[in-house]
Amino acid sequence: MASYTIVDCTLEEHGEAIREILNDAIVNSTALFDYEPRTQANMVTWFEGKKAGKYPVIGLVDDEGVLMGFGSLGSFRPFPANKYTVEHSVYVHKDFRRQGLGKQLLQLLIDTATKLEFHVMLGGIDASNTASIHLHTQLGFVHVGTLPEVGYKFGRWLDLAFYQLTLPTPQNPRES
Numbered sequence: 001m002a003s004y005t006i007v008d009c010t011l012e013e014h015g016e017a018i019r020e021i022l023n024d025a026i027v028n029s030t031a032l033f034d035y036e037p038r039t040q041a042n043m044v045t046w047f048e049g050k051k052a053g054k055y056p057v058i059g060l061v062d063d064e065g066v067l068m069g070f071g072s073l074g075s076f077r078p079f080p081a082n083k084y085t086v087e088h089s090v091y092v093h094k095d096f097r098r099q100g101l102g103k104q105l106l107q108l109l110i111d112t113a114t115k116l117e118f119h120v121m122l123g124g125i126d127a128s129n130t131a132s133i134h135l136h137t138q139l140g141f142v143h144v145g146t147l148p149e150v151g152y153k154f155g156r157w158l159d160l161a162f163y164q165l166t167l168p169t170p171q172n173p174r175e176s
Contacts, residue, residue, distance in 0.1 A: 002062065002099045006108065009057040009070055011047040017067035018057070019043050021091045030126040030158055031091070033151045050074065055086070056116075058108050060101055068096040071105035073113060076122055084119035084173060090135075102135050110139065110165065117170035126151070127159035136163040 009018065023037040038046075050057055050072060059070040069092035076085040090105045113121050125132045127146055137143075141163035151158035 002068065002096060002101065004060040004062055004068055004101070004104075007059045007061055009059040009067070011043060014057075014059055014067050014070070015040070015043045015047060017093075018059075018070055018091075021067070021070065021093050024094055025091055029129075030151070030153055031129065031132070033153060033158065033160075035153070054116075056112055058105065058112065060105060062096075066093075068093055069101045069105055071109045073109060073116075073118075073121075076120075080175075084117070084170060085122060086113055086118050086120070087122045087124065088113070089123075102132075103138065106135060106139055110167070114167050114169050119167055119169060119173070121165045121167065123163045125161050125163060127161040133161065133163065136165075139165070141165045 007014070019038050019040070019042075022032065025031040026034045026037055047057070053075055055073045055075070057070055057072040060068045062068055069090070071088060071090040073086045073088050076082050076087045088106075088109050090102050090109070092101045092105070110121065121141075123132075123136055123141060125136065144162050144164045146159050146161045148159045149157040150160050
């Protein structure tokens with residue numbers, strides 16, 4: 001496994017590297033259902049949303065400071081009753097795949113979501129992405145449903161599978 005340091009990502013320090021990773025996923029995969037690569041302005045808005053929601057963006061950097069991959073938490077649905085549920089994302093730079101970094105990032109997100117006292121983590125995954133599905137099931141996520149043909153990319157319909165991990169937190173949930 002590659003050597004890395006865990007960092008809290010910022011727009012200033014990691015925004016361009018995150019944009020590069022996301023754009024590779026947009027252009028070359030169905031991991032994101034976007035068609036157009038992200039712009040610098042998109043990244044400003046994305047980081048502002050993470051900051052406003054107090055959602056972390058966690059990265060792994062190598063010994064030379066290169067961002068190898070990142071994971072983030074975000075809002076699942078904008079309703080008060082969903083405040084204990086988060087959707088997560090994990091992306092690894094194409095040059096660092098197949099080194100166990102995705103698993104490390106997802107475990108860091110699980111640990112962080114638990115510390116932040118969320119109750120449920122959800123991952124929306126292209127149902128044909130067997131590598132991501134395997135990663136999630138390895139760490140205890142279970143399939144909770146598939147929405148058939150809700151995306152269209154690269155000339156084909158995409159099914160969106162949801163994988164859920166229920167956490168033992170919060171200790172004292174409240175409606176307020």
